[in-house]
Amino acid sequence: MKKPKYHIAVTGLNNTDNPGPGIPVIRGLRESKDFDVRVIGLAYENLEPGIYMPEMVDKTYQIPYPSSGIDTLLNRIEFIHSKERLDVIIPNFDAELFTFIQSKERLEKIGIKTFLPTIDQFEERQKANLNQYGEKYGVKVPFSKVITNRCDIEKLKDFFEFPLLVKGKFYDAYLAYSTEQVNSYFNRISAKWGMPVIIQEFIRGTEVNVIALGDGLGNTIGAVPMRKQYITDKGKAWGGITIQNDKMLALTRDLIRNTKWQGGMELELIKTVNNEYYLIEINPRIPAWVYLAVAAGQNLPEALVKLALGMSPPPFSSYEVGKMFIRYSYDLIGDISQFGSLSVKGEM
Template sequence: MKKIKYHIAVTGLNNTDNPGPGIPVIRGLRESKDFDVRIIGLAYENLEPGIYMPDMVDKTYQIPYPSSGMDKLINRIEYIHSKERLDVIIPNFDAELYTFIQAKERLQNIGIHTFLPTMDQFEERQKANLSQYGEKYGVKVPFSKVITHRRDIEQLKDSFEYPLLVKGKFYDAYLAYSAEQVNSFFNRISAKWGMPVIIQEFIRGTEVNVIALGDGLGNTIGAVPMRKQYITDKGKAWGGITIQNEKMLELTRNLIRKTKWQGGMELELIKTNKNEYFLIEINPRIPAWVYLAVAAGQNLPEALVKLAMGMKLQPFSSYEVGKMFIRYSYDLIGDIAQFGSLSVSGEM
């Protein structure tokens, strides 16, 4: 029986030392046993490595940053759709999700499906709202405070002990040991991501993560916990291993059930020496280590596409414990003609 073929657009092709989820998502999609894919890469920059990786992307189009406005971005998507007949778009960056969530109906009206959290789900798990989120859903979270001006830094000593974490609203987190370091990180983060900047209590322990997929009805389609084995200076996992941890899985299932989470997600947790779990962040999309879940037996990118296309799914019942991933750098060789094509025409 001939398999159906979906045309799927994917962002997050920046497979660098701060990797986007795009390439591991594509790897999962290409391993689907139930459908074939034509992969359309959506790139913000013309040097994103995923553009040039062989057998990953069938066609690449450059798109404008979400900061240029929803109409400009979605108009470009509509043009790409006229050429490629897109079935599904999988956005993989926090900073672009707001635009794609807002544009859901506009995209659906022309036949493009997404499977993303609702705007309410997206907003309530923002780092600036994490304290209220923990209280609402019965999850332990570190104490945090939002600041919007350098003069607020001096007052932190009344509420926090050093070290503490300084976080951007979308990305970046730095451990600060003094007010001077907070000031430096505040300037760096606010210049890059804008306000607010989040100050968070530093919890000592082991960082563990869960990747999960919710169906929007309260059911957990899949969930795989992982412990980071190697962390870069950017705080990114460069190696990890799947672990058996029912407490982490139950925490994840409870959150998805209570919030009726729709789409992919990653829970970042700290496990203390007292075996307590603190939720430090919820990423509202598939994380860059998703291929570990695929290798462990849960092809979550494939499942996400099925949900986007309106299929009913049975949850994954198991995964392989002890599966490891290790990232590595690799020199891709391309041609200036490829770079030139993308730079001049916006497609390759």
Template sequence: MEKIKLNVALSGLNNIDNPGPGIPVIRGLRDSLKIDAKIIGLVYDNLEPGPYMHELVDKTYKVPYPSDGVEPLLERIRYIHEKEHIDVLIPNFDSELFTFMKSEKILKEMGIRTFLPTLQQFEERHKSNLPQYGEKYGVKVPYSEPIGSIMDFKKIEDKFDYPVVVKGKFYDAYIAYDFEQVGIYFNKIAAKWGLPIVIQEFVRGTEVNVVALGDGNGNTVGAVPMRKTYITDKGKGWGGITLEDPVMMDLTHKIILQTKWRGGMELELIRTSANELYMIEINPRLPAWVYLAVAAGQNLPEALVMLAMGKKVKPFTHYEVGKMFIRYSYDMICDLKEFEQLSTKGEL
């Protein structure tokens, strides 16, 4: 079968100790038997490793931060599109999704396709809305409350037992064992990601995750569950193994069916000693460990691009159980001239 030639632009190329999903998504596309992709990297920082990984990324452009506003970002995308003719754009950071979702119609008029959750889907699964989400869809979730100041927490402190989990609206989560630690983590996260901060009940158990893809009509295109085998001090999985777990799969199918989820997602779950599953978070995009799903037999990045192109995608029905991933780091040698080019011209 002849491959479809596509120009795919994507972000999340910070392949560091807290990696973005961009490089794993690219690896999935490079493995594709259906797509011959030219990869156009979108980066926010000169030191994101992706631009210098020439075997994976064909061309890189710096883009403004989403916090700079919609127009500067769209203006830059227009410039890149004129030069590269982007067919599909895949944003991989939570913090940029809102901007791209709001701009989906404009991007489509430009000829750039995306496959993103709807604004309603994105908003209702926010960490601050998780209790209402759990009640609406019949999913067990830990008790949580959003707060705008440390004094807000003082007023509701008696609703929680220590330890509690202190979470940012986009990223970062810390376990706090007393009020003083809550204050420290509140200030740390708020300075980085803004307000509100979410205080969540700490549920003891084993962390398990599911990467999945919904077609927007309630159908699960693919889903692979895994258990983290090694977790860093930042709470990121540095190793994991695919599981055979019908309960996790049923929960994933239930959520995608009820919400008609559109696009990639990651369910973060806790399995208690009583074998109960609590959903602690829904990430509205493919996670950084998505290449494990590709290696296990479900190329979700490929399927995501095909859906964005309006193609029919046959749902995956199998994956390999017992497939593992182990992350590693190594020193990539780069040329200073390339760094200077990206810094001064904004292109590489």
């Protein structure tokens, strides 16, 4: 029996030292046993490496940043849809999710499906709201405060001890050992990501993560815990290994059940020497290490597409413990005509 073929658009093609999830998501989709794919890359910059991987991306279109406005972005998506007949879009950046969540109905009217958290789910897990989130759902979280002005920095000594973490609302986190460093990181983060900036208590321990997929009804379709083996200076996992940890899995399933989480997610946790787990962040989408979960036996990108299309994939019951990933650099060779085509025509 011939497998159906879906046209799936994917963002996050920046497979660099700060990798986006796009390419590992695509790898999972191409390994689906139940459907074939034509992959449409959606790129914000014309030097995103995924653009130049023909074995991964069949066609690439440049799209405007979400900051240009919903109408501008959706008009471009509608143009791409008129040429490609998209079935599903999988956005992979935190900064673009709000726009795509807001656009769900407009996209569905023209036949494009997504499978993303609701606005309420997206907002309540924001870093700025983590204290209230932990209290509401009975999860331990580090104490944090939101600041919007440099004048607030001097008051931090009343609430925190050094070192402490300085975080952006979307990305970036720096460990500060002094007020001067807090000032420096505050300026750097606010210039790049805007306000607010989040100050978070530093919890000592081992960083562990869980990738998961919720069906929007409270059920966990898949979940795989991982321990980072190597971390870059940007705080990104450059190597990791799947682990058996019932406590992490129970915490994940409880959160998905209580929040009725819809879509992919990543829980970032700190395991202390006392075997306590602190939730330091929830990323509301598939993380860049998703291919480790695929290799361990849970093809979460494939399951997400099925959910987006209204199917009911069965939950994964197991995964392979001790499966490792290690990232590496690789020189892609292209031609200036490719770069020129994307720069001039907005597609390649």
